[in-house]
Amino acid sequence: MSTIQLKHVTFGYDSQEKTIFNDTSLKLQTEWKLGLIGRNGRGKTTLLKLLQNELPFKGVIQHEQTFHYFPQTVIDKQQSTYDVLQALCSVDQWKIERELRLLAVDESSLWRPFDTLSGGEQTKVLLAVLFVDEQNYPLIDEPTNHLDQIARQQVVSYLQSKKMGFILVSHDRAFVDEVVDHVLAIEKSQLILYNGNFSVYEKQKAMRDQFEQNQNTKIKKEIGRLKHTAAEKAEWSRSKERDKLGSPKKLGSGGIFDTGAIGARAARTMKRSKAIVKRMEEQANEKEQLLKDIEYVDPLTMQARKTHHRMLVSAEKVQLGYDYPLFRPLSFEIEQGQRFALRGGNGSGKTTLLAAILGTFSGNLQGNLTIPKGITISTVRQNYEDNRGTLAEFAEENGLVYADLLNNLFKLGVERTVFHTRIEQMSMGQRKRVELAKSLATPAELFIWDEPLNYLDVFNHQQIEQVIQMIQPTMIVVEHDARFIDTIATNVIDVIPVNAFKESER
Known part of the structure; x- marks a missing residue:
């Protein structure tokens, strides 16, 4: 057993008025599977960098660990995956193959160029490197990006099987709940350690x-x-x-x-x-x-409108594709007030189906897909890099009430000092909040959200769940966070690829 100890650590970025950590003292056991929780901007990734001595700070950090950080930086993505992994950590081939089998990754992936792997495959092979050498101490920062529900469960099983400890940062509450035995919460003015998983943390914090x-x-x-x-x-x-x-x-x-x-x-x-x-x-x-600086999460607002249409989306034996159909025929009807979740693996065609409903799909459509004319649809997109300009310009361009946009952004955790920053110069987390705040402030009869939780913290997840449960809008959602879907969805549609085996239908 060994420890990681912080003694009177103080750190703040020069660009920020307040310090992130102020005279912080903390003692962690390295055998813990520790979940690191906190709002975006509170210092989760910063703490991992401090442990690795990548930032200057006041105080002392004592440990005897060799830290390995995920996600690692891959210099040449056109190399074979095997060469990429050897550059990151020189190790025997059989050890890497052993870890890949545990992660349900085909060993032939080692001999393919790294950039030809899917996002989920890249995540898994980089995770495998962390655990090849058990002398390393893993620092795992957001491992669920690009993972569908099946892949997430595979990674859950993988991390559960490990006897060694690690520090994990993730905004997927169900994922954290299954793999950690301690939680370190970075709250507004303090760090608090909890003995237990995320559910224990939630109950004790409440x-x-x-x-x-x-x-x-x-x-x-x-x-x-x-x-x-x-x-x-x-x-x-x-x-x-x-x-x-x-x-x-x-x-x-x-x-x-x-x-x-x-x-x-x-x-x-x-x-x-x-x-x-x-x-x-x-x-x-x-x-x-003596007054405590309690972490408040203000409720969001959502501009959902009623419509005289009973049914907003109707699909009858719908298939979409280009040279061939992507998924098996789908039939469903979405009535006002219902919230449908599209469930399926990466590449199954969920985003393509959303594009067809929005009228932006340019491939082949079989069957009948009907949406009433004249309804307004509000979206959260996976790719929102075209959001640009000042927030005032953005609000005017999208027909939004500027105050509503700023109000939701502030509630989502965007500091007021960021309000004068051009959107293209914001961090990815801040830009995602702009996309979400835009959708919330758009008066609409139908909301279509494609992976809305990416880059958002667990407190944002709770805010979004609460506003959806309160307003009960008509929605179609693609999201791999199982807990979120269980909380907000009234119906689930399984999108099954045409080449899927029978087991995929279970």
């Missing part, structure tokens, strides 16, 4: 947030009482000051004015009053320091 919210409510009431008392004492003091400056009063029996005595008494009274005010204000300030 309980802790509720407790801290209750404590905050009590503290705020006490602060209010102290400030009110201080204000009363201050006003009383001011009234005595006015009395002192007013007409002098006679003494009880002598009839002689003793303005000096009156002034002395007023001064003593004011001094005591001001001391009380100061003490009350200090107590209020002390109480304010």
